Ligand SMILES: Nc1ncnc2c1ncn2[C@@H]1O[C@H](COP(=O)(O)OP(=O)(O)OP(=O)(O)O)[C@@H](O)[C@H]1O
Ligand SMILES: [Mg+2]
């Protein structure tokens with residue numbers, strides 16, 4: 367990269383990672399222009415950056431930032447370290463089975479294993495990513511690393527093709543690697559055929575299976591593989607990754623907005639990256655929560671906090687005015703319920719003093735002292751149950767809007783909700799008291815609950 371480009375054209379940093387060849391073009395042009403007036407250079411570079419931006423293929427963040435080494439795999443330390451060490455120590459299995467939710471690094475891990483086995487310096491725990499073997503695997507054009515989609519090649523014939531192919535040694539690499547994605551989609555007969563193959567494949571063949579549904583993979587297959595379960599990625603890890611990428615690409619952002627994106631990823635790095643791409647594109651390199659709320663038709667927690675305050679104050683007018691204003695703003699009744707669910711979930715964490723980084727998907731400023739004091743744990747549990755029920759019902763309701771209005775009305779009476787569990791607890795408590803003192807009539811003692819005692823609450 368030419369010194370000074372970063373300060374002249376922030377956009378070029380983004381372009382550079384997307385396409386190294388374009389970067390070289392920029393460098394050459396820069397050299398020629400280095401003798402001309404500084405201002406002219408700046409103008410020219412700005413124009414070149416605009417032209418290149420228009421002509422270059424755009425690469426989504428998830429593809430551009432695919433982990434290339436075990437150390438790049440975020441939030442999967444156990445899997446990464448075990449794989450790295452075992453390959454480093456040349457303990458190489460015939461078959462690996464990678465399971466876990468979507469977008470947490472299964473395919474990425476499979477490709478890193480393929481490189482770790484075949485890097486010219488390998489087998490190694492740290493593939494160089496520079497040699498021809500590594501780069502051809504990264505770019506997906508090495509014929510010895512075969513990626514098969516288990517979802518569309520499910521038949522026994524597909525497995526027979528593999529059985530024939532593995533008899534031939536690899537052409538370019540040390541190991542022929544078969545990566546079979548969504549392996550749980552294979553038919554039963556295909557599974558059985560595979561069983562024989564992975565039991566004792568030729569020494570030059572390694573199978574890597576990936577699945578989001580490990581329970582659907584036959585136990586007989588599982589027992590023949592080294593299994594690795596990739597987990598959901600913690601929100602704070604996703605948040606740090608997003609911040610790093612945004613900074614690298616010189617995109618301005620509000621921390622709260624990035625926290626929201628990280629939280630929406632729900633543990634999937636790919637989902638978070640995809641959402642971030644969408645947000646970056648409509649926020650025009652300056653991500654704010656206000657823009658996200660308006661462009662994605664979200665509610666905004668301060669509006670929900672207003673409704674919740676109305677519930678605390680038992681002020682129906684306040685609740686409905688806010689509710690109707692949200693509807694007028696184009697927010698659907700179901701969306702309001704969803705946002706209320708998120709709000710009360712956060713309130714539950716805040717009350718448990720879990721406002722640390724791991725639970726960063728919310729801003730404690732929207733949860734006033736009054737609100738925190740007004741709701742006990744059991745109230746929150748009852749309210750969430752009611753909200754979930756209303757959401758379920760709203761999907762089949764003849765009149766969703768009224769359904770939600772009734773739900774809001776019910777929420778005002780949150781202190782009077784009694785769950786069967788609470789009645790049972792009360793009865794058990796009473797029974798215990800009478801059992802302890804047979805023949806005596808005693809005043810019942812209040813039931814110890816986290817809330818106010820239920821008996822006292824009733825008018
Ligand atoms: N653990 C991770 N660390 C860093 N980036 C990750 C991680 N997991 C996923 N990603 C990002 O998400 C993209 C997709 O990941 P990958 O294809 O490995 O997911 P997957 O688990 O195979 O998902 P699926 O089940 O949908 O196939 C990667 O290119 C990368 O940008
Ligand atoms: Mg995958």
Ligand SMILES: [Zn+2]
Nearest residue numbers: 485494497500
């Ligand atoms: Zn290499």
